[in-house]
Amino acid sequence: MPKITYIEHNGAEHVVEAQTGVSVMEAAVKNMVPGIDADCGGACACATCHVYVDPAWLEKTGKAEPMEESMLDFAYQPKENSRLSCQITVRAELDGLIVRLPEFQG
Amino acid sequence: MSGQAVIIGAGQAGAQGAQSLRAAGYEGRIILLGEEPAAPYQRPPLSKAYLQGTLSADRLALKPEAFYAQNGVDLRLGVKAAAIDRKNARVAIEGGEAIAYDRLLLATGAPPRRLHCPGTELTGVHYLRTIADCEGLRPVLAGARRLVIVGAGYIGLEVAASARKAGREVTVLEAQARVLQRVAGPEISAFFESLHRAHGVDLRLGAALSHFEGRGRIERAALMSGETIDCDAALIGVGAMPAIELAKDAGLAIDNGVTTDEHAATSDPAIYAAGDCASHPSKLYGRRMRLESVPNAIEQAKVAAANMAGGSLVYDAVPWFWSDQYDVKLQTAGVAEGADETVVRGDPAAARFTVWSLKEGRVLAVDAVNDPGGFLAAKKIIAAKTPLDAKTLADPATDLKSLAS
Numbered sequence: 001m002p003k004i005t006y007i008e009h010n011g012a013e014h015v016v017e018a019q020t021g022v023s024v025m026e027a028a029v030k031n032m033v034p035g036i037d038a039d040c041g042g043a044c045a046c047a048t049c050h051v052y053v054d055p056a057w058l059e060k061t062g063k064a065e066p067m068e069e070s071m072l073d074f075a076y077q078p079k080e081n082s083r084l085s086c087q088i089t090v091r092a093e094l095d096g097l098i099v100r101l102p103e104f105q106g
Numbered sequence: 107m108s109g110q111a112v113i114i115g116a117g118q119a120g121a122q123g124a125q126s127l128r129a130a131g132y133e134g135r136i137i138l139l140g141e142e143p144a145a146p147y148q149r150p151p152l153s154k155a156y157l158q159g160t161l162s163a164d165r166l167a168l169k170p171e172a173f174y175a176q177n178g179v180d181l182r183l184g185v186k187a188a189a190i191d192r193k194n195a196r197v198a199i200e201g202g203e204a205i206a207y208d209r210l211l212l213a214t215g216a217p218p219r220r221l222h223c224p225g226t227e228l229t230g231v232h233y234l235r236t237i238a239d240c241e242g243l244r245p246v247l248a249g250a251r252r253l254v255i256v257g258a259g260y261i262g263l264e265v266a267a268s269a270r271k272a273g274r275e276v277t278v279l280e281a282q283a284r285v286l287q288r289v290a291g292p293e294i295s296a297f298f299e300s301l302h303r304a305h306g307v308d309l310r311l312g313a314a315l316s317h318f319e320g321r322g323r324i325e326r327a328a329l330m331s332g333e334t335i336d337c338d339a340a341l342i343g344v345g346a347m348p349a350i351e352l353a354k355d356a357g358l359a360i361d362n363g364v365t366t367d368e369h370a371a372t373s374d375p376a377i378y379a380a381g382d383c384a385s386h387p388s389k390l391y392g393r394r395m396r397l398e399s400v401p402n403a404i405e406q407a408k409v410a411a412a413n414m415a416g417g418s419l420v421y422d423a424v425p426w427f428w429s430d431q432y433d434v435k436l437q438t439a440g441v442a443e444g445a446d447e448t449v450v451r452g453d454p455a456a457a458r459f460t461v462w463s464l465k466e467g468r469v470l471a472v473d474a475v476n477d478p479g480g481f482l483a484a485k486k487i488i489a490a491k492t493p494l495d496a497k498t499l500a501d502p503a504t505d506l507k508s509l510a511s
Binding site (some may be wrong): 022026029030031032039040041043044045046047067068069070071073074 | 148151152165169170172173176400401404428430434437475477478479480482483486507510
């Protein structure tokens with residue numbers, strides 16, 4: 001199973017083994033990674049699963065779709081590498097993915 | 107602080123309450139009581155992905171199994187609370203022992219409103235609230251000739267979309283003159299009426315159900331007009347009723363739901379309420395409201411839990427809702443009731459627009475179709491009570507992002 005590293009705003013690291021086919025958000029929730037609220041459960045409706053994708057992984061995770069893009073504008077402190085983690089599906093080639101969490105969600 | 111917190115109801119609010127109690131530093135035991143056999147799960151997919159079979163059961167769970175043990179949450183499923191004995195601070199369990207509490211959270215939810223016409227007992231007549239309900243409805247999507255849906259609210263329309271996706275013939279009966287009447291304005295109703303008709307739904311407005319007919323199984327739906335519609339399944343989606351019986355029997359104040367103050371406390375200071383069952387005073391809207399939505403359940407439960415652990419948070423979040431039908435996302439921020447002006451931004455014909463409901467230069471609510479950015483901007487504008495006039499809003503050059511920041 002692909003390994004994903006979530007780094008909290010305070011620097012705490014959580015390495016989880018994620019099932020392929022689920023979202024990066026779901027893998028975090030399933031492994032009780034704090035800092036990803038995901039209030040809407042992955043419907044791309046709430047923007048509370050915001051993460052910063054490590055720049056080295058941006059090519060593999062791909063770009064946000066326009067709808068996601070328009071939500072990221074209103075996330076807390078969006079950056080170039082911001083994504084909603086419910087919109088990134090875990091695949092074998094994402095083994096080793098590193099994402100960082102913002103200080104706040106929403 | 108030690109003690110024992112009991113949470114009645116293991117839905118979205120109950121599960122959040124347990125998590126937030128621990129997060130707030132509550133050190134006592136936490137007992138979470140659920141009537142259903144399943145551990146807390148997400149309900150929204152029950153009319154969408156889970157109903158369609160594209161989401162597996164394990165992905166419905168709100169928390170991983172380990173969460174409960176790790177957080178010292180004693181999750182008891184298939185357990186029905188029979189009564190609250192406030193004098194002795196105990197919850198009586200049906201067929202079991204009484205459980206003592208020093209803090210109690212009512213998160214009992216809002217089960218579907220039942221219809222009381224002839225034929226609702228027939229096989230093939232469904233409601234939708236629980237996993238079990240959804241599993242009963244799944245074979246309908248797999249093979250019914252025609253599904254009649256009573257009620258064009260969120261549930262009715264989401265199931266209509268799921269059933270059309272599965273290739274079923276669908277008739278939707280709505281007694282009111284437009285769909286989503288209770289939750290959205292006429293522009294949104296018109297958009298969703300066209301959307302469903304374009305997807306082949308036989309949508310009947312102003313069409314009231316009289317009763318169902320059949321021998322053991324449903325065979326047709328009879329309308330008040332005298333017309334009948336042959337069908338082999340029906341879904342009733344005519345709203346929900348807050349589960350207030352326990353609270354009422356215990357003598358707690360009730361006002362269209364369990365009455366709470368701004369701290370989510372009921373009329374008994376040891377008892378709190380959150381989610382679909384609770385009615386709270388909204389400072390933002392200057393009146394009491396009861397909301398049926400996931401975000402309300404989450405936010406209100408967070409406030410209740412923090413206060414049960416000794417805090418004094420106030421619940422005054424902007425209400426919001428979402429619905430997915432076909433490839434259309436509807437998000438609503440705020441509550442439009444009392445609006446005296448509406449402004450449409452964007453283009454309904456292009457299936458991307460927002461409808462702004464205003465009152466005296468203030469935004470009360472916004473419905474956003476395929477425009478989550480507009481929705482999030484609206485949510486911030488409503489929360490900040492940013493003054494906005496119709497003319498500014500109607501100007502396409504107005505930058506919502508700068509207004510929202």
